[in-house]
Amino acid sequence: MWSRKGERPKAVGAHRYEWFYGWTFVEPKTGWNLSLLVDGIDTQVMGWVLKELKATLSEGEEAWVVLDRAGWHVSPKVEVPEGVRLIFLPPYSPELQPAERVWPLVNEAVARPVLCDA
Numbered sequence: 001m002w003s004r005k006g007e008r009p010k011a012v013g014a015h016r017y018e019w020f021y022g023w024t025f026v027e028p029k030t031g032w033n034l035s036l037l038v039d040g041i042d043t044q045v046m047g048w049v050l051k052e053l054k055a056t057l058s059e060g061e062e063a064w065v066v067l068d069r070a071g072w073h074v075s076p077k078v079e080v081p082e083g084v085r086l087i088f089l090p091p092y093s094p095e096l097q098p099a100e101r102v103w104p105l106v107n108e109a110v111a112r113p114v115l116c117d118a
Contacts, residue, residue, distance in 0.1 A: 023049045025065065043072050047079035054081040068097060 003009035021041045026033045034056055038045050053063055064085045067073040073088070080086060089096050 021045075025053050025063070041072055043075045043077040046072050050079070050084050051081055054084050057083055066097065068094060 020037045020039055022035060022037055024033060024035045034053060036049055036052060038049070050065070053065070057063055060083075062083050062085060064087055066087050066089065068089050069091055072078065073086070
């Protein structure tokens with residue numbers, strides 16, 4: 001890319017998709033599930049998602065959530081509600097997370113192009 005000396009080159013890009021993040025909790029025995037779509041991901045969002053999960057539990061019921069070690073999963077800033085327990089997979093082991101097989105199907109179904117005024 002060329003530009004005049006002392007000027008910053010402008011790179012034009014087009015965003016092709018809007019991205020959402022899917023959180024899904026599944027009770028393996030019954031198949032009960034809770035799915036949430038959020039427009040970003042960080043420790044605050046994770047805390048909110050865990051509170052939503054907690055709200056679905058009965059009095060005295062506990063939820064164990066299996067997670068990889070993404071930064072927002074292991075951060076000490078995450079507010080984990082009482083009755084929700086986080087279980088972390090060993091590092092570099094996505095094959096142990098059964099939900100990993102689902103995401104390619106979900107990505108195809110919900111990917112939505114963003115229409116741009118060009």
